[in-house]
């Protein structure tokens with residue numbers, strides 16, 4: 264079996280569902296169920312003996328030691344993290360705790376467990392750390408995309424905490440020979456994406472007749488990857504990646520935020536027209552920018568293509584249509600995650616961003 268951390272979050276739950284749909288190896292899923300974790304994402308696995316869920320914290324060393332020794336996984340796939348940049352600006356401490364201390368704890372417990380393995384079990388064991396392109400900082404308009412050798416220049420508490428965790432993972436390989444693999448992926452989108460992030464937030468707000476908030480001038484660029492393509496890349500790195508290596512994963516889909524929001528409005532206009540008529544674009548509202556907002560991310564994904572023969576299958580157009588369709592079909596899921604805590608976050612993040620003059 265494999266141990267997955269954060270398997271009730273956005274990417275983790277997609278990974279667990281895909282893993283069990285494409286093979287028979289069991290999953291031990293450890294997740295703290297923070298605001299971002301949701302067991303409803305895994306509802307289709309109820310009664311499936313191949314999935315074992317444990318609610319717990321990656322910072323709890325005793326728990327991790329017990330789980331590793333009792334279940335003896337052949338790999339750890341580590342998704343658990345605090346993941347939202349805006350939340351890291353309002354409250355960085357949780358990011359340091361989970362992303363840095365939690366990853367350290369998991370690495371150290373993983374190494375202790377690995378050191379007890381012998382023969383084939385020891386050779387087969389691996390620890391895959393799921394990280395982000397944000398560790399590389401921000402690109403200028405004509406800079407080449409991030410490759411695996413770009414220097415780390417994180418700019419937000421979120422990206423700084425992920426950078427620190429990447430460094431610890433690297434150090435455990437170089438110092439102890441612990442068999443690690445790291446992936447640095449660009450922005451994901453798709454089913455089960457929590458509606459605090461741009462794409463699901465815009466879909467949810469559009470349908471609720473609420474403003475579609477664009478930070479600053481909306482010309483910040485992200486490189487979007489459909490979540491199932493990311494999950495396929497992780498499976499490939501887990502099976503064929505070389506220990507100690509990092510692999511950049513991206514969709515070759517650089518888009519300005521405003522273009523993403525326009526594309527979403529156009530798809531919604533077609534699939535779910537506004538009851539009042541007119542385009543959802545009318546709901547776009549420019550708001551104060553994110554402090555320290557990175558201008559551009561882009562991934563050079565040639566290494567994983569060349570060495571591991573992975574390429575994204577979805578284009579931005581096909582992936583976005585699938586995503587909008589999923590949200591239209593899963594209104595109950597969206598409503599269930601828009602709890603009291605969610606409303607508090609929306610108030611906290613958006614109430615101090617006075618609307619600003621339209622800039623485009």
Ligand code: NAD
Nearest residue numbers: 269271272273274295296297299300320321343344346451
């Ligand atoms: P998410 O916020 O949707 O989910 C994170 C999950 O981790 C949640 O289920 C949460 O309950 C769990 N968790 C948080 N703290 C925990 C703790 N201390 N112990 C155990 N579980 C805990 O995040 P996501 O978007 O699915 O991202 C997953 C991973 O992928 C993260 O490491 C993130 O940095 C990385 N990543 C995300 C993106 C993206 O676009 N979302 C892109 C690249 C990399």
Ligand code: TYD
Nearest residue numbers: 348450459460461462476477478483485520
């Ligand atoms: P987000 O989904 O938070 O991902 P990340 O910050 O990890 O890239 O944001 C994607 C982009 O969209 C980012 O440039 C910030 C911008 N954005 C808005 O313009 N408005 C919003 O309400 C949100 C949440 C994000």
